[in-house]
Amino acid sequence: MAEQTWATQQLLALAAQTPQFKERALYLALAELSEEQQRRLKQAQGELDGRMWNPSKW
Amino acid sequence: MPSVTWHPVTAEPLNITAEQRLLRQADRIILQFPLYWYSAPAVLKNWLDQVLTRQFAYPEAAGALVGKELGIAVSLGSPARNFKAGAPEHFSVSQIMTPFQALAHKLKMVFLPTFVIDQFGYQTDAEKAKLLINYQRYLTQGDLDHFEAQADWLTTQFQSLIAQKPSEQKQQLTLILEQLKNNQADLNDLKTNLKMIQNMEDS
Known part of the structure; x- marks a missing residue:
């Protein structure tokens, strides 16, 4: 599994130490958002590199 | 949530004008109920029959609900995976919700994808947390x-x-x-x- 970012780690730590369900639920959802952002950033960066390296357009 | 009005529908006699006023105030109307014999419980059906008068709801009359969103939050007594062709319940939740979709269509409302809650009692803490956030989003998130x-x-x-x-x-x-x-x-x-x-x- 990919390495978790700083924000994800912080949010998961906050979730683990928060007894209130609603607040904990928000931290968990934000941690998931953070991971999904990283996944999409990596994908989009990869696609951008791939499209820029396009010999048929040289 | 501050922008949300939670309004229980009961078997008490209805003040139709007050109910209609609440509907007018809302941008997104969510009917929330447990699925009873593939439909809404009688009390909610009765509420719809009484509150959505022609004068109030028909687009060619007051058209009070035109452009508003209609969503359904439904809890199922059996697993959601059973609701599809070839599975035990045979019909999908979307198919079962067709009467509400028809209602939205008639009243020129925007019908939202149905929010399904199933097997709540078996969910882990993390699953319930996710359900809570998704439910809150269903109530208030724009797109x-x-x-x-x-x-x-x-x-x-x-x-x-x-x-x-x-x-x-x-x-x-x-x-x-x-x-x-x-x-x-x-x-x-x-x-x-x-x-x-x-x-x-x-x-």
């Missing part, structure tokens, strides 16, 4: 299908939470918030660049 709208919704919620925190915690939480917002801005930049390249490739 339900878009990741960007979801990111905006979550960061806005986070911002209101931060506002209630003591200042020593505020700083830590604000750093996290900034990080999430920066990620989203970077993602949007990348998407814009990608779109530009795609357009160039197409031309």
Whole structure:
């Protein structure tokens, strides 16, 4: 599994130490958002590199 | 949630004008019920029959609901995976909700994808947490299908939470918030660049 970012780690730590369900639920959802952002950033960066390296357009 | 009105429908006699006023105030109307014999419980059906008068609801009359969103939050007595062709229940939840979709269509409302709750009693704490957030999003998030709208919704919620925190915690939480917002801005930049390249490739 990919390495978790700083924000994800912080949010998961906050979730683990928060007894209130609603607040904990928000931290968990934000941690998931953070991971999904990283996944999409990596994908989009990869696609951008791939499209820029396009010999048929040289 | 401050922008949400929770209104239980009971078997008590109805004040139709008051019920209609509540509907007029709402942008998104969610009917929430347990599925009884593939439909809404009688009390909700009775409420719909009485409150949605022609004068009030028909687009060619007052058209009070035109342009508003209609959503259904339904809890199922059997697993959601059973609701499809070839599975034990044979029909999908979308098919079962067709009468509500027809209602929305008739009244020129926007019908939202149905929010399904199943096997609540078997859910783990993490699953319930996710369900809560998805339910809150269903009630108040602008565009339900878009990741960007979801990111905006979550960061806005986070911002209101931060506002209630003591200042020593505020700083830590604000750093996290900034990080999430920066990620989203970077993602949007990348998407814009990608779109530009795609357009160039197409031309």
